[in-house]
Each structure stands twice: as C-alpha cells, then as structure tokens.
Amino acid sequence: MTESPGDTTTAESGAGAAPGAGIDGPLAFQDPAYREAVVDLLGAIAYGEISAFERLSEDGRLAPTLEDKVAIGSMATAEFAHVGPLLDRMSELGADPYAAMAPFRSAIDLFHEHTAPSDWYEGLIKAFVGDGLANDFYREIAAYLDTGTRDLILASLEDSGHSRFVIDRVRSAIAADPRLGGRLALWGRRLMGEALTQAQRVAAERDALSALLAGGVDRPGLDLAAISRMFTRLTERHAERMAELGLDS
Template sequence: MPESPESSARAAQPDWPPALQDAEYREAVVDLLGAIAYGEISAFERLGEDAKLAPDLQDKVAIGAMATAEFGHIGPLLDRLAELGADPYAAMAPFRSAIDLFHEHTAPADWYEGLVKAFVGDNLANDFYREIAAYLDADTRDLVVASLEDSGHSAFVVDRVRAAIAAEPRLGGRLALWGRRLMGEALTQGQRVVAERDALSALLAGGVDRPGLDLAAIGRMFARLTERHAERMAELGLDS
C-alpha cells in the first residue's frame, strides 16, 4: 500500500528534540546562532586590526592567538545552522548592521583601549548570549556555551592593562570611562537585536518545554550583566 504524503513528510522530519520541532522556536535558534556566528567573525576581524597597534611582536602573537580562537568557534555554529535547514550566511545577515555599528561606535583609539574592549566589550556580549542560552534546548545550549568559552588568553589582557596603569596611573581614569562606554553600547546593541527580531523576543517569553522571562526576571538578568561587568573592570584594576 503506497505511503500517504503525510506519512512521507513525517518520515522526512529530522530527528530533532521536541523544542526544535516547534517552528517559531527553531526560527529563534537560527537567529541566535546567526547573531553569535557573525559576532565571532566580527571579533576575529577586529582583533586582527588590533594586532597592528601592538607595541611588540610578543603582543602581536598574543592578539593573533585570540583572533584564531574566535575564528575556531565559527565552524560549529555554521554547521549547526545548516543542520537546522538554514542558510548560515542568510542567518547571519540580519545582524551585520547592529554588530558593525557597535564596532564603529567603539573603535579603540590605541592599544590599551583595544585590550579593554577585547576583555570587557566582547565578554558583555557573551554574557548576554549565555543568559539567553538558559532558555534553550540542551544541545543548542551546550553549543552556545562552548562557542563563548574563554580561550585562556584573558590573563594576557589583564596583565598588560594592569602593568600599564601601574606605570601611568592617569591611564586608569581614561580606560575606566572607556569601559563604561563599552557597557552602554553593548547593552544598547543587545536590546536592539532582541527588539528587532520577533523570534528572539518570543524565545525570551518562553514556549514549548521552556520557561520564559517576565519583567522582574529581565531586570535581574540586566543586573547580573552589570555585576559581571563590574567584576571584570575590577580585575583590570579599573573603576566601573
């Protein structure tokens, strides 16, 4: 007996977990992975530019290693997007404007501003994505968290910035102001991305087998982002 079209469609359905079988949720995951992937590409490009500001070859190599680590995160994200039936490059496209605008508004004036941005600015975005990851299915959450892992190079940034402030204390005031500017720009970017993408807004509201965020929870999330920013600034020897 020939198989009905409905049976064929069910047979062709990928073996996704229940959450990913929800079209709206899957659209939100595609958006999120697209945003993170383009963020990684942008960070890779920016760190390459920052290497030109490095005062010596040792620092150039250290920044190059950071850029290489960022690039290494991109492949698994693009592969996952393809597994979800999305065009990885189309998935990244809606986020180019917001992310490029953030980097345009926060172009470092010198080597030390570039280091603070790599440590503070990039981690602010990563913290935001980790917060969203808490509302994802387990497989997607694990991929997101892995793509945002510290590659072990942050100690280099902390060492260089603290040494520079010790040698020139006035530098600390300027870099503290720079860190606060990065905080404001990063939060604005995150809010803009979520507001412009209906699927991401719906993701935060909850869905199939997933809790959502009410206004109080959103307030607590931004409080946590602010606290982590203050901790990183303190690690650099800067006031937040």
Template sequence: MTESSPTPASGNDRIAFDDPDYRAAVVDLLAVISYGELVAFERLAEDAKSAPSLAAKVDLATMAAAEFENALRLNQRLSELGADPYEAMEPFREPLNAFHAHTAPADWLESLVKAYVGDGLARDFYAEIAAFLDVDSRDLILSALERTQHSDFVVEHVRAAIAADPRVGGRLALWGRRLMGEALTQAQGIAAERDALSALLAGGVDRPGMDLAALGRMFSRLTERHAYRMAELGLAH
C-alpha cells in the same frame, strides 16, 4: 546524535524543534554569535598589527584564530538545522558593524579593554539566552563563549600600563563605562527587534519564560559581571 543530524537528542528538544518559532530563535542566536565571532576575529587580527611586542602579537593572533574557529563551528550547527549560515547572519551585519564603528578604540589599550569588557558583556548576554535552548545548541554556544575569554593577557597588559602611568586608568575607566552602556543598548535592541528571540525569552514549547522581574535580574547580573571585569583590570573607580 550524529554530526549531520539536525534533531536534538532528547524528546523535549525534538518537540521544541517542531516549533518553527523556536527553531528561528535558535538560528537567530547562533547567527548573531557567529557574526560577532567573525567580527572579533577581524578586530583582533587588525589589533595584532599594532601590538607592542612579538609575544603580544602572537597572543592576539591566537585569540583571533579561536574566534574564527568558533564562527566555523556555529555555522556548521546552523547548516545542521537546515539554515544557510550566511543568510542567517545577514540581518546582524548592519547593527553589529554600526556598534563596532561607534565604539572604535582610539589606541591599542582601548582595543584590549573592548575585547575584555565589551565582548565579555556580549558573551554574558548570549549565555543568559542560551539557558533557554536545547542541550546541544546550549552546549555549543557555552563552549564557544568559554573558548574566547581573554582575561589573563588583557589584565596583565592593562594593569601594567596603569602602573606605568596612573592617568591611563581614568581614561580607560571612562572607556569601559561607555562600552557598558553601548553594549547593553545593543543587546536590548537585538532581543527586542528579533521576534523569535523575544518569543524565546517570553517562553513557549513547555519552556519557562522571563517576566519583567526576571529580565531585570538578568540585566543586574550583566552589570555585576561588568563591574567585576572592570575591577580585574584595575578600573573599578
């Protein structure tokens, strides 16, 4: 496929894009992820200002740059599909901004946990939905999500803070649990409120959907991955 072509390569994917509901679902998913990447860029750039060392400042700035590059790549894909990236992102500004305002970190450590736990849960959720997409869109989304995992840097700093003051662990564990609840609520809300995404999960255009049992298993997987991240941070208890 050439870079400017809006049509996926395979025959099945061309059939899928003939369905306006499927195209709308892809546009919605690319747009919400793109806006999420843009907001993550802004947050990480702001967090870099309060980093405790020059090395940490550079690490956070590097993460922010990766988030911004992802937003640009996703917006390019939206343009290839004939959508205006800014119009496509607009419906997600208010709910995502409200989520981040409601989960504003109290300090630098909480911002790190949010980047690792909260953003990690969002990545898992979008990756689950991406499994229902055409190859080109799915690969782009998964590539973007993989490039913005901040595990080594965050784990190192959070574990060091807990080792220096074990009381920090209890506070951050509560924060991680709160992020889990808020993020799941947001994910469910986005899936339910966007008709195209709901239809995508339900199936169509020769693509299998998810019944209630499958949805339950998906959220169980999200919960398990969250528990794994918390354990990685030393916040399992």
C-alpha cells in the same frame, strides 16, 4: 571571549538547574518558532565571532611588541575557530547560515563603529570587557534552550585562556602610568552602555528571539522582573571584569 567569576551562573542564579534544562531537543525543534529563534541566535553569535576575529586582527597593528602581536593574533584565531561549528549547526537545522547572519550585520557593525579603539590599551579593554558583555548576554539566553544548543553556544563563548594576557598588560600599564586608569575606566563605561544598547536592539528587532525570551506553554521565559534581574547580572559581571583590570566601573 572572557570569563569572570560569575560567568558560569545560570540565567536565574541560585534557582538550581538552568531554566532550559528540561527541554527536549528533538521535541523542541518540532516547533517552527523555536527552530527560527535558535537559528537567529546562532546567526547573531556566529557573526559576532567573525567580527571579533576581524577586529582583533586589525588591533594587532597597534601592538607595541612582537609578543603582543602573537598574543592578539592567537585571540583572533580562537574567535574564528568557533565559527565553523555554529555554521554547521545552522545548516543541520535546514537554514542557510549566511542568510541567518545577515540581519545582525548592521547592529554588530554599528557597535564596532561606535567603539573603535584609539590605542592599544583601549583595544585590550574592548576585547575583554566588550566581548565579555556580549558573551554574558548570549549565555543568559542560552540558559532557556535545549541542552544541545546551550552546550554548543557555551563552547563558542569559551575564553580559550587569553584573559590573563589582557589583565596583565592593562594592570602593568596602569602601574607605570596611573593617569591611564582614569581614561580606561571611562572607556569601559562607554563600552558597557554601547553593549547593552546593542543587546537590547538585537532582542527587540528579531521577533523570534523576543518570542524565545517570552517563553511558551512548554518552556520557561522571562517576565519583566526576570529581565530586570538579567541586566543586573550583566552589570555586576561588568563591574567584576573592570575590577580584575584594576579599573573602577
């Protein structure tokens, strides 16, 4: 849901066009393995959006004011609005979107179980930092896809303008109680670890996604060095978000 200064970077920053910029969509989808990988990725993102909607709706009960309840409700609505186009695209590709989402329920639900916020401010940090990390990971993978799929994914990960609300609330709370900053900084680091674990699990457990990242004769992929650089970028963007909140990463 979030965008930091580095979020629009391509998967190989400084390399010019995105790695997948030259992939022809119709031709790519003639490859059953590519089609399966795209459906997998769309399924993961769609279920992530549904989970974000559910979690933000629940977090609304922790909101201290009516203004906060409305703001968090707007964030939840924006997340859910992204689901429809993803489901439609999976159907267009001949897949059952609900079957495509099913394999990712366990990993994503486990992440939310391990990172259930204990108060309003932990919920805000999770919405900004946790979702931001997941979105960065999907952006990285999207850079290796055909233009149409990449554009759809990037649109589903748009911030919708709610980041400012989270930043303002957290910074104001820390200014009023500086001790809160230490606890929230630790929480942010925990979210980072859990999010990276989830991202690695999702990529490793799905053969189609692993093959997509590896590339092929007709499209680029990620070698070990590129994967290392990708996780470095994820870590750097996390640090940027924490700094925006006034927290140490």
